[in-house]
Each structure stands twice: as structure tokens, then as C-alpha cells.
Amino acid sequence: DSGVTQTPKHLITATGQRVTLRCSPRSGDLSVYWYQQSLDQGLQFLIQYYNGEERAKGNILERFSAQQFPDLHSELNLSSLELGDSALYFCASSVGRQAVNTGELFFGEGSRLTVL
């Protein structure tokens, strides 16, 4: 168990719909990352937050948005869904508030989104 919690684990929805994926980082971790992994593909970096602020942006579509809340949990919103958005979405966290910054990235179990 990495300590990173993602919900829901599975989600099936239709094209044109909107969904929200939720992530709770490891206790005390300040940085949250979102990755998209399509079938047999690599880890596509979407966006990173650090202590509530957007820190870096990757190949995130305009239909997607995210935020990190004061309690450090994060949400990824996907709207106007298309078939190609079907993927495994991973959240990861890093950088403990009090601990030495070891650099390690801890992944959640992922949210599998299927768009029909």
C-alpha cells in the first residue's frame, strides 16, 4: 500500500459526459501528480500541484482540469468525454512536509475510466 488513495477505482460513462477523479496523497505529502496511461502506453504526465499551487503542466487537454485543495487532496475533472479518453489515470504524491525530500514518487492504484 503506497498510502495514495484514488477513487473511484473503475468508472464507465458515455461520450460527452463529465467525470471527476479524486486523489488523497500520502499523509503529509505536498505534491500531487496526475498521469494518464492508455492501453499498452507509457505514463503521460498531465499536471502537478504543490501545496495547492499548479507547479507544472504536461499534455493536458483543455477539456481536462484539476485542482488541489487546502487539505492537499486533488481532483481531476474530465469533460466532454471522448472514446480516446478511456485510460488508467494515476495519481502520485511526493515531498513529505516534515521528512527529508527523498525524491520518491508514490503512485495510487489508479482509476480506470471507460468511455462508451
Place this chain on the structure above:
Amino acid sequence: GENVEQHPSTLSVQEGDSAVIKCTYSDSASNYFPWYKQELGKRPQLIIDIRSNVGEKKDQRIAVTLNKTAKHFSLHITETQPEDSAVYFCAASKILGTGNQFYFGTGTSLTVIP
């Protein structure tokens, strides 16, 4: 920005043989190089990492080497076993005070044939 290239994309070895996966990076400021193993349908998990002030690190059957001058690092798995079959991702990272940045390679699918 950083660019990480990973080779090969697929690798098949006989059980007991060694496997080597290579990555190159472009940003000399990267100072942390982790390797992640991802089994089918599971989350990536850290298996070994190395910092820029170290040339080699070993943990039982796995080892990582880093050549800062050439900007490349490699994962070596010896005495491979069927349970080593997975996708392996390398990454180059900058450890920063305001949130580390990670750049992943495209992954290597390793199959160990019993």
C-alpha cells in the same frame, strides 16, 4: 525541458539470463534517477533509484549505473525470473524544494521465458 529516451521497448530473455534496459536524458540539472516496475493492471512501483553523486547502486539481483558525462543510466537485472516480467519505466528527476519534477521514459516490456 528534459527529454528521456528508453530502449529497448520490448525485451525477451530466457529465465536465468540477464536483462539490460538503457535510458538517456538531456538536462544536466537532473539529479535523481528512479526505476519503476509496473505489472499488468497495477500501479508503478519503485524498484531502485540512484542520485547524481553516485555511479552505481545494487540491490540483490538489480543494479543501476549512471554516467553523468554521457547522460545515460541503465538498469541491470541478473538471474531473471518469470516474476520479473513487467513493464519497466526509467525517469529523470530534479529534486526541488517546491515539488520534484519527473520525466518518464516510454517503458520497456520485459518478458522472461521459463
